[in-house]
Amino acid sequence: MRIASLLIVAGVLLLGGPARAADPGAGPMVIRIGYLTRAEEPRIPQTFLEPVSEDEGVQGARLAIADNNTTGRFLNQRFELVEAVVPEDGRVEDAVRDLAGQGVRLLVADLREDALLAAAAAPEARDMLVFNTRAPDDDLRNERCRTNLLHVTPSRRMLADALSQYLVSRKWMNWLLVVGRTPEDAAYADAIRAAAKRYRAKIVEEKRWAFEDANRRVDTGHVTVQSEILTFTQAPEHDVLVVADEADGFGEYLLYQTWLPRPVVGTHGLVPTAWSRVNEQWGATQLHSRFERQAGRWMRPRDYTAWMAVRAVGEAATRTKSADPAALAAFVRGPDFTLPAFKGQGLSFRDWDGQLRQPVLLAGPRVLVSVSPQAGFLHQYSELDTLGDDRPESRCKRSQ
Secondary structure: OHHHHHHHHHHHHHOOOOOOOOOOOOOOEEEEEEEEEEOOOOOOOOOOOOOOOOOOOHHHHHHHHHHHHHHHOOOOEEEEEEEEEEOOOOOHHHHHHHHHHOOOOEEEEEOOHHHHHHHHHOHHHHHOEEEEOOOOOHHHHOOOOEOOEEEOOOOHHHHHHHHHHHHHHOOOOEEEEEEOOOHHHHHHHHHHHHHHHHOOOEEEEEEEOOOOOOOOOOOOHHHHHHHHHHHHOOOOOOOEEEEEOOOOOOHHHHOOOOOOOOOEEEOOOEEEEOOOOOOOOOOHHHHHHHHHHHHOOOOOHHHHHHHHHHHHHHHHHHHHOOOOHHHHHHHHHOOOOOEOOOOOOOEEEOOOOOEEEOOEEEEOOOOEEEEEOOOOOOOOOOHHHHOOOOHHHOOOOOEO
């Protein structure tokens, strides 16, 4: 028992604070963290190998609350997650007001762009720090940035840069770009074009996916796919096919069906992502194991970014030994904050646009292929700032 007690004390010291016995007469400092999302129809995967999930995001936040409380009990801190789900036709502003009435000043927002901006602009959100854990839109980090908004999820530009660094390092400089029909697909393609320009790659041709999504579950589904894609992917000589299909409508069909035998990368094939089950490095297997015991499924990127947001608050509370939301928000934004996040190094927020600088995984279906930034892509401050909009490129004015 004495050895176990010494190990606990040592663990708390490593987390950045002295091991202090809580005053038995004082109640714990309570830190409430809000979690806000909007109800929506679950995405139907293309294959039965991937289960339908209706709890993405919140499961990561719940795990992080448990992690925070594991440390918090030694520092007389208790973390509570206040969850709110807005109906599909509901107003996120109303939910923000309700959360503020419950004492929430630190808010994890699992929302798409327009709903996120509405939440951040609510009068009650002016005194909040809002963590964007879902919206990858680049304009949120530029023209539409907000002072009270931090971005935990990588931007599309970060994902595109991460992928492009790898392609360029392999000298795969000529790309065929296939773009889907949704606005999100178009935005992903914009990020790919910007990355191609930054790294001097060439998009030899760009094609729009115009076919009806084939039904692979009918007897002749694979025949239709095989005949259509073979002709569709005829293009000038290229090294890779880059697909922009965030809606997951057709991208999987491109693998092994192209006119030329070329790798498929982008939203399918080799995918740049914040998180993937194939990551087993830097202690990631223990995070996966704990998540799977809790949720009964694999951790997905939305779960991981929500976990990081809640853990950021926990890390700030440990370091400052405070439960004051203003003090925690100031520390998270400050130069001394770093977040251990199972990616091999501490992560921090950029002061010019509120983006969390972080490595980006390049994941195949079964293995981790690489991690960006790639070796040789240098930066005067942090190699992580080679991903996404750097300070001189930023168009963010950080206004409310």
